[in-house]
Amino acid sequence: MSLSYIRKDMLAPQAPPISQSGVIRWVRDNLFKGPFNTILTLLAIWTLYQLIALSWPWLANGVWSDANSMADCRKIVAASAGPDASGACWAMIRERWSQFIFGFYPPSLWWRPILAFGLLFVALAPVLYSDNKSAMSKLCGVVGALTVLCLIGADGFSFHTVLAIALMAALTALAAIKPRLLLIVTLLFPFVALWLLWGGSIWGPITALLGFTVMVVIYGLVAPKLGPVMGASIGFIAACLWWLFLQSYVSEAWQALLPFQLTYVNSDKFGGFLLAFVIGVSSISISLPLGILLALGRRSDMFLVKTLSVGFIEFVRGVPLITMLFTASLLLQYFLPPQTKFDLILRVVILVTIFSAAYNAEVVRGGLAALPRGQYEAADALGLDYWQAQRLIIMPQALKISIPGIVSTFIGLFKDTTLVSFVGLADPLRGITTIVRADIAWKGIYWEPYIFVGAIFFIVCFGMSRYSMYLENKLKTDHR
Amino acid sequence: MADPAIDRSKMQISDEVAIQITNMNKWYGTFHVLRDIDMTVNKGERIVICGPSGSGKSTLIRCINRLEEHQQGQIIVDGTELTSDLKNIDKVRSEVGMVFQHFNLFPHLTILENLTLAPIWVRKVPKKEAEETAMYFLHKVKIPEQARKYPGQLSGGQQQRVAIARSLCMKPRIMLFDEPTSALDPEMIKEVLDTMISLAEEGMTMLCVTHEMGFAQAVANRVIFMDQGQIVEQNEPREFFNNPQSERTKLFLSQILGH
Numbered sequence: 119m120s121l122s123y124i125r126k127d128m129l130a131p132q133a134p135p136i137s138q139s140g141v142i143r144w145v146r147d148n149l150f151k152g153p154f155n156t157i158l159t160l161l162a163i164w165t166l167y168q169l170i171a172l173s174w175p176w177l178a179n180g181v182w183s184d185a186n187s188m189a190d191c192r193k194i195v196a197a198s199a200g201p202d203a204s205g206a207c208w209a210m211i212r213e214r215w216s217q218f219i220f221g222f223y224p225p226s227l228w229w230r231p232i233l234a235f236g237l238l239f240v241a242l243a244p245v246l247y248s249d250n251k252s253a254m255s256k257l258c259g260v261v262g263a264l265t266v267l268c269l270i271g272a273d274g275f276s277f278h279t280v281l282a283i284a285l286m287a288a289l290t291a292l293a294a295i296k297p298r299l300l301l302i303v304t305l306l307f308p309f310v311a312l313w314l315l316w317g318g319s320i321w322g323p324i325t326a327l328l329g330f331t332v333m334v335v336i337y338g339l340v341a342p343k344l345g346p347v348m349g350a351s352i353g354f355i356a357a358c359l360w361w362l363f364l365q366s367y368v369s370e371a372w373q374a375l376l377p378f379q380l381t382y383v384n385s386d387k388f389g390g391f392l393l394a395f396v397i398g399v400s401s402i403s404i405s406l407p408l409g410i411l412l413a414l415g416r417r418s419d420m421f422l423v424k425t426l427s428v429g430f431i432e433f434v435r436g437v438p439l440i441t442m443l444f445t446a447s448l449l450l451q452y453f454l455p456p457q458t459k460f461d462l463i464l465r466v467v468i469l470v471t472i473f474s475a476a477y478n479a480e481v482v483r484g485g486l487a488a489l490p491r492g493q494y495e496a497a498d499a500l501g502l503d504y505w506q507a508q509r510l511i512i513m514p515q516a517l518k519i520s521i522p523g524i525v526s527t528f529i530g531l532f533k534d535t536t537l538v539s540f541v542g543l544a545d546p547l548r549g550i551t552t553i554v555r556a557d558i559a560w561k562g563i564y565w566e567p568y569i570f571v572g573a574i575f576f577i578v579c580f581g582m583s584r585y586s587m588y589l590e591n592k593l594k595t596d597h598r
Numbered sequence: 599m600a601d602p603a604i605d606r607s608k609m610q611i612s613d614e615v616a617i618q619i620t621n622m623n624k625w626y627g628t629f630h631v632l633r634d635i636d637m638t639v640n641k642g643e644r645i646v647i648c649g650p651s652g653s654g655k656s657t658l659i660r661c662i663n664r665l666e667e668h669q670q671g672q673i674i675v676d677g678t679e680l681t682s683d684l685k686n687i688d689k690v691r692s693e694v695g696m697v698f699q700h701f702n703l704f705p706h707l708t709i710l711e712n713l714t715l716a717p718i719w720v721r722k723v724p725k726k727e728a729e730e731t732a733m734y735f736l737h738k739v740k741i742p743e744q745a746r747k748y749p750g751q752l753s754g755g756q757q758q759r760v761a762i763a764r765s766l767c768m769k770p771r772i773m774l775f776d777e778p779t780s781a782l783d784p785e786m787i788k789e790v791l792d793t794m795i796s797l798a799e800e801g802m803t804m805l806c807v808t809h810e811m812g813f814a815q816a817v818a819n820r821v822i823f824m825d826q827g828q829i830v831e832q833n834e835p836r837e838f839f840n841n842p843q844s845e846r847t848k849l850f851l852s853q854i855l856g857h
Contacts, residue, residue, distance in 0.1 A: 495665050496702035498715035500768060501692035503684075508714060514706050595706055595748040 179205030182212060187559035199596060201473065202476035210560050211570050217554065218571065221389020221544050227317075227381060228272045231392050233282050234314040236265030238399065240289050241307035244300040251297045258293035258300075262286030276323055310402075315388075315396065317380035321372040325365045333357040346505060385463045389544030391574060396463065398532040401470040405531070406524065408471065408516075411480025414508065416483055427479070434476035440540055442469040447541035472530040487510065518593045525586035529579045546571045603814060611819060612641040615674075616772055616803045617662060620669030624654075624661065631657050632668070633827045644804045646814040646835075649824035650850060655807045657772045658824070660846060662805070663694045667744040676771055686818075692720055695765030699777040701757045705747035709736070709760050710745040715768045721768065728767070735763040739793050755786025759793050766797075773797065775806040809854060823847050 149159045179199045185191045188207060195205035211218075220228060239261040247253040269279045293300050309323035331352040341349030388396065393460070415427030434442075434464055446465040454460060491510060497507035517524070539548040551567040554560050617639040624632040639645060647655045660666040661673060664680050664687045673680045673789045675690045704712050713732035717723040722819040723731070736751045739759035741752075749757055758778055765773060775794065780786045791813050796805060798817045808814070814835055816819050821838040823831045823846075831838070839855075842848045 228759045287793060490700075490702075492698060492700050492702035493704065496696075496698065496704070498665060499663055499691060499694075499696040499698075500764070501688050503688060506719050510719065511704055515704075518706065593706070596750040 126574075129364060175199070176204045176206055179203055181205055182208045185209035186421045188214065188562050191250060191432060207563055207566055210554065210563055210566055214368060214554050214560075215570075218390045218546050218550050218567075220392050221550065222387045223383060223389070224381075224387065225272075227383060229276070229278050229282065230314045230317070230380070230383075231268050232265060232272060233278075233285075234269075234311045235395070236261050236282075236286065237289075237303070237307060237310060237314075238395075240286075240293070240300070241304040244297060244304055244388050251294075254297050254300065255290065255293040258286075258290045262290045264544075286291050301528055305552065307405075313380065315383070315392075316385075319369060319373040319377070319379045319383045321369040321376075321378075321414050324371070325369040326361065328368075329357040329365065330361045332360045366431055368436075381592070385461050388463060390546045390550050393463070393538070393543060394532070394535040394546055397467055397470055397535045397538065401474055401531055401535075402528050405471045405474040405478055405527075410476035410482050410513065412475060413478035413482035413486060416479065429480050431476045434473055435480070438468070439473050439534055440537055442473055442542050443537060445469065452494055462541070462543065466543065470531065470534070478524060478528045478532075481520050481523035485516035485518075488517065489515055521586050521590050521593075532582075533575060533580060546574070604795060605799045608799060609642065609644070609819075610801065611643050614641045615639070616641045616643070616676060617805075618672070618674040619662075619721065620672045622668050622673060623663065624666065624668045624670075624821050625655065625756055630642055631827050635671070635829060636820075637829065639772075639803065639805065641803050642794045642801050643820060644748075644798050644802075644818050645806065645822060646818040647805065647807045647822045647824060648809060648811075648814070648850075649830075653824040654827040655824045659696075659776060659805050659807055662774060663691050663696055665696075688720075692716075692768060693771050695768060695770035695773045697758070697761050697765055697773070697775045697778045699760045699780050699783075701749070701754075703757055703761055703764070705749050709741075712749065713764050716764070717767050717785070731767055732763070734764045736760075738766070738796075739763045740789075753786060754782045755789045756788070757780065758786075758790045762790075762793055762797070772803045772805070775804065775808065777807050777809075779808065779810055811839070813856065823850065825850075 146216075150156045169387060174449045179195050181191045185194055185207065186209070188210075191207035191209055193203065197205055199205065216225070216228075220231060223231060240258050243257045245255045247257065263286075266279075266283050269282050273279050289300070289303065292303075309327050312326075313323045333356065335353075336356045337346075337349040337353035340352050344352075412427050412431055414539065415423045416431065418424045418427070443466060446469040447462060450460065450465055493511055493515065494507065497511040536545040536547040539545040539552075544550055544553065547568070551571065554567055555563060599723050601653055615638055617637070617833070619635050621638040622635040625632070635658060644678060647658065649655050657666055661680075662667050662675060667682075668680075676693050678686050680690060703709075704715070707715065710729060710732055713735065714725065714728040714813060717728040717731065718725055733742060733745065736745055741756055741759060744752060744756060744760070749760065752760065762778075778794070779790050782790060787810070791810060794804070794813070795817055806813075806818075818835050820832060821835050822829055823838070823842075823844075825846050831842065831844045833843075837849065838847075842851055
């Protein structure tokens with residue numbers, strides 16, 4: 119027999135064999151593969167059945183309308199399902215939903231948080247969908263429509279509703295025509311939201327914004343001579359001086375000259391999801407850039423920068439959040455001069471931001487460590503300076519790797535906003551629920567408020583999680 | 599040994615000095631990696647550096663654009679001395695192109711963006727002009743059709759040619775190659791070497807760490823052999839391969855050419 123073999127013609131590729139697919143195949147493979155698997159499946163089915171059997175009557179007998187107290191609910195359930203039956207009392211939500219959403223915010227001013235919430239998504243649109251114009255304008259359109267509906271529901275066709283309709287229509291049109299200009303909305307949003315939520319003179323937020331203008335101008339003057347880091351530092355100090363010493367005078371002067379203001383709403387009126395969103399959104403948006411800087415600081419070659427970053431991160435991660443919240447509400451007041459008006463929500467936002475910045479720093483550091491050294495070397499070899507290399511090469515990749523971790527931190531932070539109930543703020547989970555349960559009419563209600571609040575938290579957090587998956591998918595360029 | 603297919607008309611070596619290294623020493627911790635390196639490279643020279651692994655050849659060329667810092671001696675590149683002065687380092691780096699063993703393309707950017715990034719941000723070239731230059735060099739390395747793809751979609755040989763084009767877009771005066779073909783499949787080595795040969799034909803000053811002895815014989819005007827952090831022998835290629843002087847060189851050549 120000869121060892122020689124020569125292929126005469128190459129085989130053409132063929133379609134794969136038609137696999138045995140279908141439901142039965144799937145069930146056999148996934149549910150009943152082997153005795154152990156079968157036992158687990160049966161056990162799971164039994165557990166599910168027990169859970170549903172236990173909770174179904176309670177859900178099915180639920181009362182939504184016609185009840186104004188726990189006693190009404192019990193009567194209705196007893197009448198429809200017998201004296202021993204249990205039933206959910208959702209009527210509480212129908213009657214008290216506004217407190218879960220707005221806290222003690224005056225109902226006549228609800229249009230302000232509603233408009234701010236709508237604008238939040240318009241401001242987020244160019245950040246969330248940076249290169250997807252149609253998604254951007256769709257988001258703006260949908261949010262605009264929902265905002266307008268809520269405004270009409272809350273306020274009817276009042277003057278500001280009409281104004282808000284015009285504003286939302288204009289922004290949606292802007293998103294459709296010139297999406298890049300929407301970034302201006304993003305930059306202005308914090309100041310607009312601040313003004314809408316707390317009210318007061320319009321010159322407050324405008325002069326606060328001027329502080330950033332001061333920063334940019336000083337940076338532009340200093341940076342060409344002393345370098346970007348010195349420029350940024352001196353600009354930052356100048357802006358702080360503006361905010362601390364000059365802003366209030368300028369603001370008052372303008373207010374005297376051109377008075378324009380919204381009714382002031384004090385921080386103790388904030389509560390429910392309004393409070394959770396104020397703390398969550400501001401902390402999330404500030405803590406990510408801060409975390410990035412801390413992560414870079416921790417990897418820096420400069421001893422002082424590195425030591426300070428490591429010290430900050432390790433200290434903050436080593437202390438429970440509640441300790442920091444107590445610090446915010448009690449200790450800071452001792453250190454500051456008496457009569458200093460330092461808003462409790464602002465203090466909480468600052469400490470929650472610091473807390474999540476430390477976690478973000480470590481997540482981002484993980485992403486940085488995962489990048490091959492070759493990426494730094496290639497950026498260096500092309501002559502990019504440190505900040506260019508970070509911005510154009512390193513961060514886009516490191517942040518992409520860190521997305522799951524960053525979003526986890528954000529989700530955790532959003533849920534941790536409920537901890538502010540420990541410093542006397544009315545968070546939706548404990549604060550408002552306790553208030554509702556203390557009401558004589560709803561005494562004895564237990565599951566319903568928690569299920570309601572939990573459901574809203576779930577929707578928000580699940581939304582963030584889905585968005586992070588969309589983002590990961592969009593940024594996938596490795597084509598493995 | 600001159601390959602008749604290679605056009606040597608422009609491969610002229612000028613008297614001008616491109617790189618001057620004097621008495622350079624480098625340590626990694628206490629390990630003395632580069633010992634008393636003295637080397638002058640004139641404009642237009644094509645130098646191949648070879649030697650066993652760990653001999654310091656990669657470290658040497660990485661010192662030339664300060665990816666590695668030397669502790670003693672002097673390195674002057676194109677009239678600029680490399681010190682800890684960041685301005686000088688950035689100046690040298692924008693004049694010196696570098697090609698890596700593992701390509702180091704930026705995976706989050708398309709090929710075209712990889713090529714235009716440094717010209718736009720470092721040289722401040724307008725985007726349109728940078729893209730035209732990029733397409734010119736992509737034509738040159740024979741893969742213009744890949745411009746819109748991502749590095750992950752290209753073969754190793756294509757990626758390395760993109761990496762060469764990326765360096766060329768900065769219009770460098772000197773090109774450093776750090777084992778450009780060592781991570782490639784045998785069938786792809788040739789396409790990368792061909793690109794390097796055509797670069798040599800245009801008179802580029804090249805320093806190349808490689809084990810491709812065929813390339814050395816065809817293109818180099820000088821071969822440097824390093825061992826234990828020192829330059830052991832250097833000569834023009836024909837003499838180097840046919841008549842090595844040092845025992846260490848003879849042993850090395852017998853091992854890589856012997857089988």
